[in-house]
Amino acid sequence: MGDTVCNGTHSRKLLLSDPEAFDAKFEELVTELTERNLQDSGLADALNRLREILNYNVPGGKKNRGLSVIGSLRELLPPSQLTQDTLQQALMVGWCIEMLQAFFLMADDIMDASVTRRGQPCWYKRDGIGLDAINDSFLVESSIYRLLRKQCRDQPYYVHLLELFNETTFQTELGQALDLMTAPPDQIDLNRFTMERYKTIVKYKTAFYSFYLPVASAMYMAGINSDEEHNNAKHILLEMGEFFQIQDDFLDCYGDPAVTGKIGTDIQDNKCSWLVVKALEVMTPEQKSVLEACYGRKDESSVAKVKELYNALQMPTLYHTYEEESYQRLQKLIAQHAQNLPHSVFLNFAKKIYKRNK
Incomplete structure (x- = not known):
């Protein structure tokens, strides 16, 4: 009692x-x-x-x-x-x-x-x-x-967590440095916006701390210390982190502010976003001239022209195709790399992020 x-x-x-x-x-x-x-x-x-x-x-x-x-x-x-x-x-x-x-x-x-x-x-x-x-x-x-x-x-996991937090902080700061260097305010240079640069920024600035860090912390706490297991988890989680950021970029332009809770400003802020990088890959030289004249400008008419351009290039369709491909790729990565880890760790994450609207 x-x-x-x-x-x-x-x-x-x-x-x-x-x-x-x-x-x-x-x-x-x-x-x-x-x-x-x-x-x-x-x-x-x-x-x-x-x-x-x-x-x-x-x-x-x-x-x-x-x-x-x-x-x-x-x-x-x-x-x-x-x-x-x-x-x-x-x-x-x-x-x-x-x-x-x-x-x-x-x-x-x-x-x-x-x-x-x-x-x-x-x-x-x-x-x-x-x-x-x-x-x-x-x-x-x-x-x-x-x-x-x-x-x-x-x-027993104390030093692992210290090293993990320190390393993740360094990686995020490198990603932030690359982001700042790629799109300095008032210096519009769309030639810096490549898919390779974009994916590197996302990997270091977002994916490591948002996706790998929480799961790696839990793995160390559960006594899973092997580099192989952590590298396998990293493969899957960095793919998820990349998709998450691309989705965030899409919602910045196409999301409903009443649902997302924020008004998107990536176009005005000259951000190296997935939409602008993808648009640059598929647009004509004439369309690129319009983009160069309007991207990174604060006035509403410039922003509207960029959005018109995105619609003309069918960016929502390209995004939804990418989302489907990313989900299929993720399923394969989980099957390939998560042999010794419960798939639910990754699938729970996937459920939260695929098809989200905020």
Whole structure:
């Protein structure tokens, strides 16, 4: 009887769905990062600011990346090994990925001079923040490694996770550098927009941290350390990540803002998007002249002309053909590379992204 009373909180935790448990975990982690083990009371103001930064920037997205850690771990481990501690650690690692995403986005918004993010003003656009947001983004990044050290230091997978997060951060930053160099604002040069360049940017800037990182984290937590298994997973997940970004580019132009929650600006922003790269592959020299005159311009008539051009080139049809081919390719990759890994790890991801409209 006494045990039942003591374990009341544990029982409640077990009754929560993964998304509910994930949301509940965030508050606990913020408290851990901002209140525990304070050796210097003089830091109170800075730690209060950290709390505000984390609450504003980290939890507002769809949380697919973070939730994929616990989702993947459920597929990789038998239920008997999914102890409460293991599940709590998976929730924590999931939030570390969401923090990595927040760190990238806070910096990205400054570089892109963005105005809104997730339906609210970008952090640097808030009164009194400005370029101090650069240091704030560093604080979010550092918080990842404080959490990993506090909660995973004694685990056999600790060093694997450290190396994985470090390497993934470096790859994403290389992808961002390539993206910035390929489409500098006010320098319209469509000759830089090749499919090869586009795919490299996507692989490094998006696919590694959005797709490989969550699954690789769960694999290490499940004791799957072999390079061969990780390379096999990488093959499949990077293909998925590429499709995800191409889909995102398509929705930027053709999605319904009421559904997607954002108004697309890739044309105005001179983005090296799949649509412009694909259009360049199939258009006539005359059409290219129109594109060069209108792409990367802010005025509505230029944007409208680019969209007319896309429609004339039947970009929605080309995209839907690509989507079907990508899905078939993915099925083959899963059959080929996931011999020792449960296919459900990859199929669960695929279900979320193929045919999505936001």
